[in-house]
Amino acid sequence: MKTIDLTPLYRNTVGFDRFASLLDNAFRAESAAGGYPPYNIESLEENNYAITLAVAGFTQEELNINVERGVLSIRGEKHKVEGKNFLYQGIANRTFERKFNLADFVEVTGADLENGLLTISLLKVIPEAMKAKTVSINTNKKPIFDVEKEMTV
Incomplete structure (x- = not known):
């Protein structure tokens, strides 16, 4: 049985840890099922x-x-x-x-x-929560939080 090296894929992805095991199981199951x-x-x-x-x-x-x-x-x-x-x-x-x-x-x-x-x-x-959403860019020049105010509290 052939194995696939997915190391290059992991350099640019996050959270696909079980991807390799899914592929491996799929190849193993397909050969075991014999097409029936x-x-x-x-x-x-x-x-x-x-x-x-x-x-x-x-x-x-x-x-x-x-x-x-x-x-x-x-x-x-x-x-x-x-x-x-x-x-x-x-x-x-x-x-x-x-x-x-x-x-x-x-x-x-x-x-x-x-x-x-x-x-x-x-x-x-x-x-x-998983659906794509558009994030608008704030054109307001105000900072997100006031650093001086946060330090005096």
């Missing part, structure tokens, strides 16, 4: 996203969706079908687990299972 089940990630509108997984043959009871510490996990555990004698079985019938690292402030808002597709809805909710 296939999925799409869509940007629907500003701050609205959807992850769709092809889970043909799985029922709602056989699927488990969990979010913990910024990681969305989807697990499918297929129950064995008794009494069937397959001549050929091409439909995947194996347990899987897919993990997605969610950005800060991304919340799972719902999930739908229809026609063999599991769609998970995501919403990025940015708090007001």
Whole structure:
């Protein structure tokens, strides 16, 4: 497995300490998952996203969706079908687990299972304190505080 040296990135950034571990986990998870089940990630509108997984043959009871510490996990555990004698079985019938690292402030808002597709809805909710704001420059010549006044108190 290849590792990426992110040292140059850290020279100009602050607060991205877990970025390297996110990349490392993403590479490890992708190679372990083996491409099953296939999925799409869509940007629907500003701050609205959807992850769709092809889970043909799985029922709602056989699927488990969990979010913990910024990681969305989807697990499918297929129950064995008794009494069937397959001549050929091409439909995947194996347990899987897919993990997605969610950005800060991304919340799972719902999930739908229809026609063999599991769609998970995501919403990025940015708090007001984190939104960009314009700071006006004071054209007034007054100092922000009076040094002489502060020293005499």
